[in-house]
Amino acid sequence: MGMGYVGLPTALQLHSSGRRVLGVDISTRRLDAINSEDVDLIPRDRVRLKEALNDPWAFVMSSAAESIADAAAILICVPTPVNEHLLPDLNALVLACQSVVKVASKSQTLILTSTTYVGCTNDLLLKPLADRGLTVGRDIFVAFAPERINPGDSKIHHNDVPRVVGGATPACMSNAVEVLADCSKLLHPVSSLEAAEMTKLFENTFRAVNISLANEFADISGHLDLDINEVIDAAATKPYGFMPFRPGPGIGGHCIPCDPHYLLWQLRAERVTAPMIETAMALVASRPSRVVERAAQVLATQGKTLAGASVLIVGVAYKPGVADVRESPALEIFSRLHNSGAAVAFTDCMIDRIDVHGTMVDVLRDPREAKWDLVVVHTIHSDEDVSWLTDDVPVLDTTYRLSRESRRYTL
Template identity: 35%
Template sequence: MSTAYTNNSEPTVELSGLLAAIRDRRATVGIIGLGYVGLPLALTAVKAGFTVLGFDINETHVAQLNRRESYIGHIPSGQVAEAVEQGRLEATADFDRLGEPDAILICVPTPLTKHREPDLSYVEASARMIARRLRKGQLIVLESTTYPGTTEEVLKPILEATGLKCGTDFFLAFSPEREDPGNPDFSTSTIPKVIGGDGSDALALADALYSQLVVTTVPVSSAATAEAVKLTENIFRAVNIALVNELKVVYAAMGIDVWEVIDAAKTKPFGFMPFYPGPGLGGHCIPIDPFYLTWKAREFDITTRFIELAGEINTRMPYYVVDRLAEAVDRTGKAFSGSRILIVGIAYKKNVGDMRESPSLKLIELIEARGARTEYFDPYVPVIPMTREHAGLAGRRSVELNAATLADYDAVLVATDHDNVDYRLIAESGTLIVDTRNALLRAGLHGSHIVKA
């Protein structure tokens, strides 16, 4: 393990006591936010031998966890049950208990406002709740993705308003989450963890904790650097996805299949990394994180034109897909207005039920705004949950996928390429299929009624 920190001063009682408790795994770990990041982290900490106290405002989720049940599809209830039965995992909605943990890890959402500005309300609320019970000898770590400077400029003042001093009485660090829900190849414990501290003591403590949870840690010089690392990772992905989305539009106009181009290009053993187009960006990271940096950059009179252009391209993809869908329906002799469209896949990515920022929700609204009717099928999302931006779609239910129902639709739009969807049934029973993920060709299915978008 590398160490980017040095400290030649005499350790305080708070530092030495907390460091010993972490190394001996006597420390209690508190986790605020038990969602797609917080719950896997809690189970990882339990597996490493720590006792975990999880905090969440969703009392239904708290009750489910304490009943040994998981509410996240790719996390088996058996893992939750084992942790609870060992007496090492407890969930609570009582934030007055924040004085109990020795280390508190903040895993709350950091969305954008309607004006594409950072919404740190969940982070700030968490900091204020911690401050009410903050005691000497606690380590506070922010994991939520945010702009460089948040840990020291936002969290630290709230916590120090208690009269306790950061770096002496309590310790503050940032370690960005790197979860990829549903990825069978990587879990919380097998992904390297970047760590930045507000001072060398905080870095040492955070490194001591995470080095027992994950395969390796990557200490960096500051919390702001760690915050920048996370943004850089997701901006890299957003920009490259925008590039292939733009290439898709250009090559389609030329009669060239962008997926064939990418598959051929990736045979080059150096200098090329494949990214794939889609109907738009989804998830909590890639559609949002780049705008955290563009917002912060304005403070320094810097315009992030490249990042903003990528955002514009990706944001336009649902509109492009709906245009292609309407054109394909019109060519069959059926007016798009009044047609029936089945959307296959409502989650933002394959093989999970995660609906955060799913482009499928935007697709539904755009299609229906043009007079068509939509229904959806998704084996992971039986009911569309309430979302901030698409509240009017909450409560809609997935239909059954069979030959009879498929024949009743004027078009099937493949928006998410779940592995457990019967694409052969879709190809054989659907009259028109518009595929945004190249799912049917990858399944070896061809036909003049299959259109790519």
């Protein structure tokens, strides 16, 4: 259930391992995009999708949730975003679990894979199944196995990534392991649903905190006139106790900007504080406004202001290699620059249009034709041509990946 960035590659993996797969998604637009192969996938999955679409007996898609009634196993892969107040938006997950519980039948295995708070599988599956008179571990089997896919990554195959799994009972665990063995070569069982839920929250919070630390070190290095990447590369030569994280314009995507808020929201109800996580999330959230402040400073060096300046953003995806702008810092940067009076455009070789607070903005395919007061480099896809960014153009490199030349600035 849910054929998005997680569900579709999972369905393709299960299909290629010989399972019959039914992919359910409430969005007919998404299903049409999959059918017409107009989806953001790594090359290996593109090939798999073609094969799957040519195998209608074993790969079926539907928008009807009831069609899952006959499935041996159901994997729930729906989105778990946050709202504008950074509070968990559980609507999709609640609806998906309700529709699963409604048609769930004896001997099925239900595996929740969406990132969520600790205790969610119990609240949204175990309790409602018990209310329907189904005994978990005997009549029906439930597990939580958080997803770890890294969209756009062709180097580390999805099924080479170990999969953590927690079962509601030992029988639930063994049924879930049988299904997940077709998704991942290595499974890591943990003792409970809650331990598996917490594992995912820890992983992504760990990343958020470390990205925030890398940003702080980048700022400090700037003050001390040091190259942050040289420092990180040198620290990364240590074979234990250090893992390189890179600074940037903020955090984007459907995971790191959202998941820690599921934990913080839950802790608030328990009156428990987590000051390090709170601080890290506040700092990374303030990063896009720092980009805009810095843009104003760079323009000031040329005697210009944001008001009236022509500014180009290079790369609006939240990271290289994906056509995904969910939570992308570029959207906030775009909107803040625009609200400060700049004429803003964007180029991105993977994205045609973006929605900036309800206004659709089309990509500029050839930015070389215009003259820019400032270019803000936000994401560099491997196919993005940045060779035209010569010394003639002032560049604010928020990726810290371009070489340092006279008219290149970092944050």
